[in-house]
Structure formats: structure tokens, C-alpha cells
Amino acid sequence: MASKDFKVAIVGGGLCGLACAIALLKDGVDVDVYEAAEKFGDVGGGVGQGANALHVLEALGVLDDVREQAALSAGPVSQGQYHNFSNTGWFKFVSGLEGHEVLLDLTFSQYEAERVEPGFHRAVLVDALSKHIPAGRKHFHKRCVSISQPSSNEPVTIRFVDGTTASADVVLGTDGLKSIVRRFTTDTFGVDPDPWLKFSNKLCFRTLFPASKAVEAGITLDFHDRPICYVGKSNHIVAFTVKNGSIINVVASAESPDAPAGEDTFTPARKHTSSEELLAMYADWGSEVRKLLACGEGVTKWNINVVYPHLPPEKWTKGRVAILGDAAHAMLPHLGAGAGQGFEDAYLVGKLLGDPRTNLSNLESVLRAYATVRQPRAQKVWEESKRVADIYEERYDSINGEELHALWDYVWKYKLDDDVQRVRQLLVTEGIFEG
Numbered sequence: 197m198a199s200k201d202f203k204v205a206i207v208g209g210g211l212c213g214l215a216c217a218i219a220l221l222k223d224g225v226d227v228d229v230y231e232a233a234e235k236f237g238d239v240g241g242g243v244g245q246g247a248n249a250l251h252v253l254e255a256l257g258v259l260d261d262v263r264e265q266a267a268l269s270a271g272p273v274s275q276g277q278y279h280n281f282s283n284t285g286w287f288k289f290v291s292g293l294e295g296h297e298v299l300l301d302l303t304f305s306q307y308e309a310e311r312v313e314p315g316f317h318r319a320v321l322v323d324a325l326s327k328h329i330p331a332g333r334k335h336f337h338k339r340c341v342s343i344s345q346p347s348s349n350e351p352v353t354i355r356f357v358d359g360t361t362a363s364a365d366v367v368l369g370t371d372g373l374k375s376i377v378r379r380f381t382t383d384t385f386g387v388d389p390d391p392w393l394k395f396s397n398k399l400c401f402r403t404l405f406p407a408s409k410a411v412e413a414g415i416t417l418d419f420h421d422r423p424i425c426y427v428g429k430s431n432h433i434v435a436f437t438v439k440n441g442s443i444i445n446v447v448a449s450a451e452s453p454d455a456p457a458g459e460d461t462f463t464p465a466r467k468h469t470s471s472e473e474l475l476a477m478y479a480d481w482g483s484e485v486r487k488l489l490a491c492g493e494g495v496t497k498w499n500i501n502v503v504y505p506h507l508p509p510e511k512w513t514k515g516r517v518a519i520l521g522d523a524a525h526a527m528l529p530h531l532g533a534g535a536g537q538g539f540e541d542a543y544l545v546g547k548l549l550g551d552p553r554t555n556l557s558n559l560e561s562v563l564r565a566y567a568t569v570r571q572p573r574a575q576k577v578w579e580e581s582k583r584v585a586d587i588y589e590e591r592y593d594s595i596n597g598e599e600l601h602a603l604w605d606y607v608w609k610y611k612l613d614d615d616v617q618r619v620r621q622l623l624v625t626e627g628i629f630e631g
Contacts, residue, residue, distance in 0.1 A: 199224030205364035212521030212538030213370030219546020249536035294426030375523035487596035512567035
């Protein structure tokens with residue numbers, strides 16, 4: 197039973213949107229989720245979960261369900277959806293050049309790897325989260341095409357491509373990189389191309405193949421013990437086993453040869469390609485790497501697009517509309533932090549809208565406070581994600597473990613509940629909340 201005097205609509209049923217809906221429902225907020233597709237999406241690969249993301253999932257009461265779903269989907273012969281870390285292994289950095297010198301070998305004793313958990317497949321997370329949202333609050337085939345709010349005292353109207361509409365007192369845009377809700381908060385409806393949507397100049401190739409195929413190809417490195425990151429100029433590759441060591445997952449990141457950074461977003465963002473195209477991106481790399489890439493099956497190529505320039509806090513909200521997750525801060529994937537930042541957004545919004553002091557009369561101020569506190573943190577993680585790629589691809593002859601530790605620590609050890617207290621205090625100081 198809803199205990200608030202306002203209604204919330206979430207546009208976009210991805211991980212961030214589902215987490216936000218769960219957070220709101222826990223605090224008695226009336227909320228509906230509107231998803232463009234026929235079901236909640238499962239496109240994508242593994243989603244790394246650091247301590248910050250695990251904290252949110254645990255606080256929402258869904259972490260055990262996620263783990264259980266991962267075990268069920270993996271099947272009886274597998275320990276999980278993604279890499280099963282050994283008792284000592286954490287990450288090994290290897291030169292992509294011939295000879296493949298080991299540059300840095302991180303172990304659990306060197307780094308507190310209990311802060312991070314082997315990633316779950318996106319579909320596992322989506323399935324586990326969606327079960328916590330009642331059927332009547334989930335609406336499919338609802339692709340948002342516009343947002344309008346005639347005045348601050350009136351509900352916000354969402355228009356969908358099928359001609360229908362929905363109204364709510366608050367609209368939260370978790371509709372991803374190409375967000376329509378962001379068009380509203382940034383006043384860019386009708387501006388083409390979207391000025392906040394940029395191609396990062398990075399490509400990502402993904403492929404999976406049987407581990408036995410790598411052995412047959414004469415590859416000598418063992419991917420079972422820990423993930424291996426091959427580093428080299430402008431490119432890097434992460435390879436690790438899944439499905440109890442029977443499958444090798446390869447994620448190869450490269451600079452695009454076709455366009456400089458800052459060009460308009462390429463469409464489509466994802467397409468199938470060949471192992472030959474992948475090999476061409478690594479033509480001057482060592483034989484071990486080229487053998488590995490030649491094993492690729494069903495290679496997909498992704499153009500990595502980001503939100504840039506950084507949106508200032510005042511562009512995160514407009515009236516009683518706000519954006520979260522990739523809609524606000526889509527970033528490079530190299531730090532494995534994008535999904536976690538969306539979870540942090542969802543957690544904070546849930547805590548604020550569920551606060552007993554939040555009501556219909558102060559919603560705009562509450563949303564502005566959310567953006568004020570969250571934007572600096574999300575922007576720094578965005579920048580650190582780019583920095584990780586620079587470490588791998590510009591200083592590839594020597595990897596500084598302590599530098600990487602500092603980056604991971606900032607993401608994983610962050611005290612999100614401190615943000616909750618900070619934004620509540622801000623609202624008290626501004627006279628919006630009673631002390």
C-alpha cells in the first residue's frame with residue numbers, strides 16, 4: 197500500500213530502473229515502470245559487482261536472489277555465470293607484445309578481493325530484480341517519445357510511440373544512453389544530433405569459445421587461475437574462463453580507426469563481425485594474442501558511446517523530472533563501474549523519495565539535492581574509467597598495482613550512506629526538511 201501523496205513513473209526497465217523501482221516500493225512509494233521492449237532487456241554480457249553495488253543489492257533485499265538466479269542459470273556443472281576466482285588469483289597483466297612478459301600479477305594477499313564479486317550476466321540481474329516488482333506495475337511496449345509538464349503544480353505527462361500517455365507526479369529517466377528523458381532535462385528536444393551523446397573512439401569486441409580450442413591452438417597461458425589482461429599501445433584485451441572453466445570469454449578493446457573522439461554516435465552501436473576484423477586490429481601484437489583472437493566465434497563489435505561533455509547537476513533535473521544511470525553519466529566500461537553507479541543513483545533516489553519528509557510540495561527541491569550530491573561522484577568515476585584505459589594502453593610497458601588499487605578503492609569502498617546523510621543535511625540546511 198502506497199504511503200505517499202505522489203506517484204512516480206520510471207521510464208526504462210534496465211538494471212538502474214528496476215533497482216530504483218524496488219527501492220521506492222520498499223518505502224511505500226507508488227511507482228510504475230515503463231519499458232520500450234516486449235520484456236526487460238538482457239542484451240549485454242557480464243556486469244562486475246564491487247562492494248558498492250553489492251551493498252545496494254543487499255540493502256534492497258535482492259542480493260541472495262541474484263546469487264540464487266546465477267546458480268540456477270549456470271547449470272549443475274558450473275559454479276556461476278562468470279569467472280570463478282581461485283583462492284589466490286585476482287588479475288594478471290601481460291604484455292601484448294611477442295614474448296608476453298608478465299608485468300603485474302595481483303593476488304588476494306596483495307589486494308582485498310573480497311570487496312568484489314565475480315560478475316553476473318546482465319540477464320541474471322534483470323531476472324532477479326524484475327521478480328520483486330508486481331506485474332501490475334510493469335508496462336511493456338512503451339517507448340517514450342516526449343515528456344511535458346505544463347506547470348510545476350501539474351503532473352508530468354509521458355507520451356509513448358503507440359499514442360498512449362501516462363501521468364505521474366515524478367518521472368525518473370533510466371532510459372539509457374539515448375535517453376529521451378534527458379532531452380527534457382537538458383532542453384534539447386528537436387536538437388539533432390543529441391549534443392550530450394558522443395562516440396568515445398573506443399571499440400569493444402566480444403567473443404566466447406571452448407577452452408579446449410585455445411589448447412588446440414597452442415596457447416600456453418592458463419586462463420583458469422585468474423583473468424588475464426593483455427596490454428599494448430591503444431588496445432587491451434581481457435580474457436577469463438566461464439562455465440566452470442569450459443569456456444573462454446574475450447573482451448578486446450581498441451581505438452577506432454575510422455573517426456576521432458567526439459564524432460556523432462555511430463549507429464548501430466552493436467553488430468556481428470568476423471574474427472578477421474578483430475585480428476586486423478591487433479596485427480602487430482604477439483603470436484599468443486593472435487592465436488587467442490583467431491579462436492573467436494560469433495564475434496560482436498560494439499561502438500562505445502558515452503555521455504559527454506559531463507552534465508552539470510542542473511541538467512540532471514527539470515521540475516519534477518530527473519535522470520539516473522547511463523542517461524546521466526554513461527561511461528567507458530574499463531573500470532567495470534557503470535552499472536554500480538546506476539545502482540548508487542537508484543539507492544539515493546529511493547532513500548530521498550521514501551523519506552517521511554518528502555511530499556508533493558517539495559519534490560523539485562529533493563530531486564535537485566539528489567543531483568547536487570550525486571553528480572560529482574559519478575563524474576569522477578567516469579573520469580577514472582577513462583584513466584584505467586590510459587593506464588593499460590599508454591603506459592603498457594609497466595603497470596603500477598598501487599595506482600590501480602587506488603582507482604578500485606575509490607569505486608568499491610565508497611560509503612554511499614554518507615551521501616544519504618549529506619543530501620538530507622543539505623535539505624535541512626535549505627529549509628526543505630525539518631531537522
